[in-house]
Every structure is written in structure tokens, then in C-alpha cells.
Amino acid sequence: MTSRSQETSSVEKDISATSVDVLIVGGGMAGGLLAALLADTGLSVLLIDAASEPEMPQGDAHARVSAITEASFNMLNNAGAWSRLPAQRLAPYQSMDVWDADGNGRVTFDAASVLASELGWIVENNAITAALYQACVARNFDWRCGVRIESLVRENASDESHAWRATLTTGERYLATLLVGADGARSMVRSHAGIAAAPKDSGHMAIVATVACELPHKACARQRFMETGPVAMLPLFGDQHQFSLVWSAPPQMVEELMALDSAAFSHALTQATEEVLGACTVMGRRAAFPIQTLHASQYVGDGVALIGDAAHVVHPLAGQGINLGFLDAAVLAEEILAARKKGLGLTETSVLARYQRRRRGHNALMLNALNGIKSIFEQRDPGLRFLRNAGMRLVNRMPLAKSLFATEALGRNGDLPASARSCGK
Ligand SMILES: Cc1cc2nc3c(=O)[nH]c(=O)nc-3n(C[C@H](O)[C@H](O)[C@H](O)COP(=O)(O)OP(=O)(O)OC[C@H]3O[C@@H](n4cnc5c(N)ncnc54)[C@H](O)[C@@H]3O)c2cc1C
Numbered sequence: 001m002t003s004r005s006q007e008t009s010s011v012e013k014d015i016s017a018t019s020v021d022v023l024i025v026g027g028g029m030a031g032g033l034l035a036a037l038l039a040d041t042g043l044s045v046l047l048i049d050a051a052s053e054p055e056m057p058q059g060d061a062h063a064r065v066s067a068i069t070e071a072s073f074n075m076l077n078n079a080g081a082w083s084r085l086p087a088q089r090l091a092p093y094q095s096m097d098v099w100d101a102d103g104n105g106r107v108t109f110d111a112a113s114v115l116a117s118e119l120g121w122i123v124e125n126n127a128i129t130a131a132l133y134q135a136c137v138a139r140n141f142d143w144r145c146g147v148r149i150e151s152l153v154r155e156n157a158s159d160e161s162h163a164w165r166a167t168l169t170t171g172e173r174y175l176a177t178l179l180v181g182a183d184g185a186r187s188m189v190r191s192h193a194g195i196a197a198a199p200k201d202s203g204h205m206a207i208v209a210t211v212a213c214e215l216p217h218k219a220c221a222r223q224r225f226m227e228t229g230p231v232a233m234l235p236l237f238g239d240q241h242q243f244s245l246v247w248s249a250p251p252q253m254v255e256e257l258m259a260l261d262s263a264a265f266s267h268a269l270t271q272a273t274e275e276v277l278g279a280c281t282v283m284g285r286r287a288a289f290p291i292q293t294l295h296a297s298q299y300v301g302d303g304v305a306l307i308g309d310a311a312h313v314v315h316p317l318a319g320q321g322i323n324l325g326f327l328d329a330a331v332l333a334e335e336i337l338a339a340r341k342k343g344l345g346l347t348e349t350s351v352l353a354r355y356q357r358r359r360r361g362h363n364a365l366m367l368n369a370l371n372g373i374k375s376i377f378e379q380r381d382p383g384l385r386f387l388r389n390a391g392m393r394l395v396n397r398m399p400l401a402k403s404l405f406a407t408e409a410l411g412r413n414g415d416l417p418a419s420a421r422s423c424g425k
Pocket residue numbers: 025026027028029030031048049050051065066067068125147148149182183184185188206208246289307308309310316318319320321322323324325
């Protein structure tokens with residue numbers, strides 16, 4: 001067990017390196033939220049990211065978007081980032097419509113059923129990162145862009161005075177009490193900490209694109225489940241005639257769809273969406289991503305914590321990935337600040353164990369639930385298909401079940417950190 005003062009004095013022994021309480025590797029949405037929640041708290045925190053300076057998008061919508069829950073809205077707001085998102089680029093959605101391509105099973109639910117004004121918002125990923133960056137910079141937080149780790153060594157791991165020694169590609173050296181891996185699915189922090197995480201092939205790739213549609217989306221997030229995978233239409237900002245596409249399908253089918261020209265792809269999409277939004281016209285470039293899932297065997301190690309995709313990658317079919325990552329960041333910030341208040345060391349076993357306890361089980365449940373949903377819709381057996389459709393129709397007639405779906409979509413369930421429960425600062 002180490003106290004904070006012991007940790008600090010060990011760090012001060014090395015005069016050629018700068019000491020920090022927390023070094024966050026990765027300035028994506030998860031790392032950015034952790035940084036913004038720790039800015040101005042009296043801790044010395046450094047964030048480094050390999051990418052260039054985040055910029056607020058302008059013009060056409062970017063193809064990578066996220067469905068943001070109410071809980072995530074609260075966390076971004078408490079971190080000082082939400083107000084920096086241009087209101088005209090936010091797309092609040094009030095309802096969800098999910099249906100089975102192979103039958104008449106359908107579930108629809110809306111925000112009004114739980115007395116909310118919206119179920120969530122569709123927001124471009126790069127807008128969120130830029131807002132978090134701006135919120136950090138406004139508070140003189142040290143967020144370094146275009147920088148990687150050259151080497152990472154655990155110092156004095158055998159006694160009580162230990163720290164992570166990081167040499168950056170700029171040549172600067174740091175001694176960090178707590179190292180946070182927010183560096184995505186291929187986390188180098190995770191591998192340096194010796195934490196296992198075997199990626200699993202989901203059997204799907206996802207095509208993303210911005211699409212113009214003939215009919216207004218009416219602020220409804222739609223998803224049609226086919227045997228080959230789901231096609232999601234996420235409503236975008238503007239005049240209600242654009243949506244963000246996430247079309248998951250086996251690699252061979254994705255390859256074929258990507259090989260089509262824009263007109264042929266748009267036609268295939270119009271068919272795949274049952275013309276629920278009329279004719280679809282793909283705008284700009286399409287991109288395809290392999291979908292792998294993973295779950296780190298541990299979220300914490302010796303002086304290390306993992307958050308976001310570095311800890312878990314889920315199938316995008318329910319739009320939960322970064323909502324889970326934000327909860328990781330906010331719970332870790334809460335545990336770090338609580339430890340400090342009690343005079344405990346940041347890397348004390350009980351502190352990191354509490355973080356892991358609060359997040360790993362919740363994320364495991366979501367991973368399993370999403371794998372379950374995916375396999376239910378892949379069933380070819382006629383009896384199982386009948387049961388699936390009958391189940392959906394039954395749920396759709398049960399107001400209580402539908403309000404449970406709405407509560408889940410809002411992200412109100414689970415052991416929420418204070419910053420996710422209310423938006424007031
Ligand atoms: C098609 C698709 C649709 C999705 N839709 C949704 C959705 O609707 N809702 C939702 O909640 N989630 C969604 N997700 C998931 C979501 O996009 C991810 O969970 C999220 O982007 C992960 O954020 P992160 O910050 O953890 O990691 P990343 O976004 O991977 O960020 C990692 C950061 O670390 C940096 N980095 C990496 N290595 C280093 C290094 N060695 N040194 C320095 N910096 C480094 C990178 O530059 C990057 O900025 C979707 C995913 C996909 C594929």
C-alpha cells in the first residue's frame with residue numbers, strides 16, 4: 001500500500017523527468033472525457049494523443065457518429081464540453097423503431113413514455129472530441145497532440161515507490177503515478193501492462209456513410225434486422241432528410257456492397273431499408289470497418305487503468321460503445337478524486353479495484369446482451385424465427401416493457417457516477 005505522499009516523493013527522486021499524477025494515453029472520446037473531468041482538480045495530469053489537434057467539423061455531416069444517451073449528455077455537460085458543441089450539429093431523437101426483416105415483429109418506443117423530451121442525440125465523434133479538447137484547453141489542461149509513447153517502463157516495481165516512466169516521441173520524459181490506457185482497441189498500454197484481451201471476430205463488417213433520404217426521419221432512430229445483420233438509420237441534424245448509416249453484414253457482402261458505384265449502392269440501401277425513408281442517396285464517401293469485439297481480462301494492473309475501447313469493444317448494433325467508455329472515464333475520475341480526498345494513493349489496490357468492480361460487470365452484461373441479440377436475429381430455424389417475431393409483437397404491446405427499453409436507451413440503469421446522474425454542475 002502506498003500513500004499519495006510516498007508516491008509523490010518517489011517520483012521526485014528522478015530530476016530528469018517531469019512527475020505527473022496521471023498520464024492519459026489516448027485523446028479519443030473516452031480519454032478526452034477523463035481529462036476534462038480531472039482538469040482543475042489540483043492533480044497534475046497529462047494527456048497525449050497520436051492524432052493531430054481535434055477540430056470542430058464544419059459543412060456536411062461526418063460519417064462517424066454516436067448515439068449519445070442522457071447519461072453521456074450529463075457527463076459531457078459536467079465536463080464543460082456539451083455547451084461547446086454547435087447546437088445546429090446536434091440531432092436529438094425522440095423515438096426508436098426496430099423491426100425484423102423476416103416477419104412482422106416490431107418494437108417501437110419513445111421518450112414520452114418515460115416523460116423525457118428525447119431518448120438521446122446523434123452527434124459526430126470528431127465534434128465530441130473537439131468539444132472535450134476545447135473544454136480542457138480553456139482550463140489550461142496539458143493535452144498534447146501528435147505525440148506518441150517511445151518507451152514505457154515500470155520503475156521500481158518491486159518496492160513501494162513505483163511509477164511509470166514514459167519517454168515521448170518528443171524526447172520528453174515523464175514519471176506517472178497512474179497510467180491510463182485510453183488508446184483504443186489495440187491499446188499499447190494494455191499490452192505493456194500485460195493485460196490479456198483476445199479480439200473476437202464478430203463475423204461482421206460495418207459500412208458507414210451519410211445518406212440523403214426522400215422522407216423526413218422525424219427524429220426517429222431506425223434499425224432493420226436482417227439475417228445478414230442490422231442496417232441502422234440514425235437521424236442527422238438539418239432538414240430531417242439525412243441519416244447516418246451503419247450497415248453491418250458479413251465481410252463478403254460488405255466487399256460486394258463497397259464495390260458498387262454510388263447509384264447502385266443507394267438502390268441496394270433503399271431496398272435494404274424497405275423504403276421506410278423513401279429513396280436513399282448516399283452522399284460522399286463510404287467507409288467499411290471490421291467489427292471485432294474484445295473484453296480485457298482486467299481493467300486495472302500495477303499502476304494502470306484501462307478505459308473505453310482499450311478495455312472493451314462491443315458490436316455497434318445498439319450504439320453503446322462510447323456510452324460505456326464515458327461511464328468508465330467518469331467512474332475512474334470519481335474514484336481518483338474520492339481517493340485523493342481520503343488521502344489515499346491513486347494506485348492503491350482498493351482504489352483501482354473499486355473502479356474495476358463498478359465497471360467490468362456492467363460492460364460484460366452489455367457485451368453478452370449484444371452477442372445474444374446478434375445471434376437471435378441470425379437464426380434460420382423457422383420455429384425460432386416465429387418465436388422471435390411473436391416476442392417482439394408481445395413486447396410492443398406491453399407499455400411497461402417498452403418503458404424499460406426507453407430507460408435503457410437513456411442510460412439510466414446501473415451504478416452511475418454522480419456526473420452521469422444530473423447535468424447541473
Ligand atoms: C461503425 C461503428 C458505429 C458505432 N456507433 C456507436 C454509437 O452509436 N454509440 C456509441 O456509443 N458507440 C458507437 N461505436 C463505438 C465507438 O465509436 C467507440 O466505442 C469509441 O470511438 C471508442 O472511443 P475511445 O476513446 O475508447 O477509443 P478511440 O476512439 O479508438 O481513441 C483512441 C485514441 O488513442 C490514440 N492513440 C492510440 N494509440 C496511441 C498511442 N500509442 N499513443 C498516443 N495516442 C494513441 C488515438 O489517436 C485515438 O485518438 C461505434 C463503432 C463503430 C465501429
